[in-house]
Amino acid sequence: MAHLKPEHLPAFAHVSSDPRAQHYSQLVETRAAGCTNRTRVRNQRYAALRALQKEGEYFSEEQMRMREPLLYEQYIGQFLTDEEVLERSQEAMLDGAQEGQAGGGGSCGLANLLLNSYQERLIQNRLQEEQDREDGAQEDDEDDEDDGVQQRGWEPTAEEKALLREEFISQMHQRFLDGKDKDFNYSEVDNNPDYDNLDIVSRDAEDKYFDEDDDEDEEEEEIEKDDDEENMAQ
Numbered sequence: 458m459a460h461l462k463p464e465h466l467p468a469f470a471h472v473s474s475d476p477r478a479q480h481y482s483q484l485v486e487t488r489a490a491g492c493t494n495r496t497r498v499r500n501q502r503y504a505a506l507r508a509l510q511k512e513g514e515y516f517s518e519e520q521m522r523m524r525e526p527l528l529y530e531q532y533i534g535q536f537l538t539d540e541e542v543l544e545r546s547q548e549a550m551l552d553g554a555q556e557g558q559a560g561g562g563g564s565c566g567l568a569n570l571l572l573n574s575y576q577e578r579l580i581q582n583r584l585q586e587e588q589d590r591e592d593g594a595q596e597d598d599e600d601d602e603d604d605g606v607q608q609r610g611w612e613p614t615a616e617e618k619a620l621l622r623e624e625f626i627s628q629m630h631q632r633f634l635d636g637k638d639k640d641f642n643y644s645e646v647d648n649n650p651d652y653d654n655l656d657i658v659s660r661d662a663e664d665k666y667f668d669e670d671d672d673e674d675e676e677e678e679e680i681e682k683d684d685d686e687e688n689m690a691q
Contacts, residue, residue, distance in 0.1 A: 501652040502634050502643075508652075509633075519545075521629045524638065526580050527587035532625035536618055546577075 509515040522529040537545070613621065636643055646652060 497653070498647045499634070501646055501649060502636075504652040505646040506630060506633055516626075516629065521626070523576065523580055524640070525629065525632070526584040527591065528628065529625060530584055530588075532621045532628075533618075536613055536621070 506516075514520050518529075518533075522534075526534075632638060633641065
């Protein structure tokens with residue numbers, strides 16, 4: 458039943474008057490429509506992700522850090538040297554000064570510097586709040602690990618740091634594709650035909666982010682549940 462598609466239904470035309478056949482035919486058609494819509498939304502979000510990577514700062518390290526400060530700290534921040542932290546702060550200040558000059562004057566530059574300072578405080582406050590919640594949830598966990606990243610007593614090599622950075626970026630991409638970026642307006646992407654005809658990279662690259670087997674398992678469980686309910690009704 459889980460492998461039936463709408464194009465297979467004409468083979469059961471001889472029992473189309475049977476209420477059970479009608480019920481299962483409707484399930485097949487509904488499932489197919491749902492899969493088509495999910496696939497379309499999935500591809501549109503993937504196209505939007507690629508566009509955001511090429512344009513703007515949405516997936517810059519600093520913007521991702523602002524959105525998920527705890528995740529950033531666990532994978533990248535806690536392993537930065539004092540010099541790297543200072544360099545990051547100086548880059549943020551320089552970006553603010555350059556934006557101020559582009560905007561027309563020293564007053565704008567000062568305003569951007571103050572804004573960056575304010576945003577940094579927000580990040581630190583949010584990081585502390587998330588860390589407190591995490592500590593409360595893991596107070597009985599003596600392993601002191603999170604998502605496979607060891608928290609203390611381990612200093613990663615440069616290669617390991619690069620792998621951790623890649624993992625952080627991958628998780629941020631996945632969060633976007635899963636619709637978990639709370640401040641992002643997904644209505645501008647989902648079911649937007651502007652993202653239908655963009656050049657999508659190879660299927661292997663898409664499979665990095667999407668696991669269709671999980672969807673099929675969930676659909677099979679739904680069909681089996683409906684079968685059980687139908688049998689009970691009989």
